[in-house]
Amino acid sequence: MNDPLPRAAGAAAAHPAAVINLSHVYKRYPGGFEALSDVSLTIDVGEMVLITGHSGAGKSTLLKLIAAIEFASSGAVIVSGQNVAQLRPGAVPFLRRKFGIVFQDHKLLYDRNVLQNVLLPLQIAGFDTGDAVRRGRAALDKVGLLGKERALPITLSGGEQQRACIARAVVNRPAVLLADEPTGNLDEAYGHEIIDLFAAFHRVGVTVVIATHDRLIAEQLRTRAIQLVHGRVADDH
């Protein structure tokens, strides 16, 4: 990598395979609530990691810090060797494009159909319409929604909306997939399907980080899990 953005010395250099590295990260919100306290962790390229913990433990906050949606109060968040806090505001969108994000509440746009929703990241990245549609269809095919490309999101079930959100997250072939409670509102069978999808992306080399409080996922995936308790790393195995 030879990008001109600020690079972090120390931790990242010592760990060349790290795609995400947090050291002594604190996040305090106005009013004094401390969502994260002294969090240090490293996630390597191609790893699949679960962030577990009770609700309010700081899982979502952790994902937001990684994707530069929010910034740490202190400590360093380093993504692909770039210290997020030192990015110019203009560089932040380009950092975000490295991630595919699956939101807890899907964040689909209800005034346009499924395909148009999936095309949004490609329009942002400046793809030609023909290429974009080809890629969008491929992404919908992967999540099993090809037949629903003209449907409006409101007509989809919860599981289908979640899959549409996943298709949008992967359509630009991101290096890292971040998912916040992807099975939150789904029944067990749907949940299994979604987790299988993530496992499939992991097998083709995508780094996957899933925040969840769902024990079933942990049992199904049997992979590294970082447990947060009241904003601190309680367990990492």
Next chain:
Amino acid sequence: MKAWLRDHARATADALTRLAQTPMASGLNILVIGVALSLPAGVYLVLSQLQSFTRQLTTDPQISIFLELDADARNVESIEENLRNHPDVGNYRFIPRARALAELKRSAGLSDVLDNLKQNPLPDAFVATGVDSKPETLERLRDTATKWPKVAHVQLDSEWARKLDATLRLGRTAILILGLLLSSALVAVTFNTIRLQILTRREEIEISKLIGATNPFVRRPFLYFGGLQGLAGGLMAWGVLSMAVLLLNRDLATLAALYSASFRIAGLRWDDAMSLLLFSALLGWLGAWLSVTRHLWRFEAR
């Protein structure tokens, strides 16, 4: 580069779609902008024509010296000598009363009336210009010439035109102020329209930013919307003006015919019309830019 062009095309298409989606609201906005612009533009049009008219009159300021009716050749000679020797006089010419009458008959169409007169009512006259075009020079000359023997009346021909010109300049300043006020109204209209759009498209902006949209990407459709709406308002103003000129000229023609004269208002020239369109598009763009920039920071990461 291709991606950049594609993005601009997308933003233009998006803006046009949104203009067309709400025809009533867009139409009213465009009407407001058009009316706001056509007022100062219309007055500017009339004023600039009057001004170019008075400029023609004031290009050669001159002074007319009318002699008394009983002045004879010797008096004329002495005044001519005075003029020749006066340091303030540039050029002068003598207009004998007979020629003045002939000219009047020819130019004003009053030959019937004048033919009935028993004697020539016009005096001999000199018309002189100053060595320079300063008003004081001619004023000084007027004051001296009034005291010469057999001079009945001295008139500074340029004076009324100067007064008119000064009045018009006052009018132009007033128009400038009016224009500035109405331009800011245009910016405000656009600002508010865009603000409402941002509120209804809040989710789209938020999500786009979350998945890596840059601020220019988010801003662009709104800027095009503001610019296009301004441009349409400018076209509307142009249309309103052309229509007004057309209607006024029809009535003016009737009026002018009664005075056996011809006077008409010329429509907006092409270059002025282009400036109007460019100006209104720029103002719309500016209003949109202010609005989007004002509202975008809310979606920034903390």
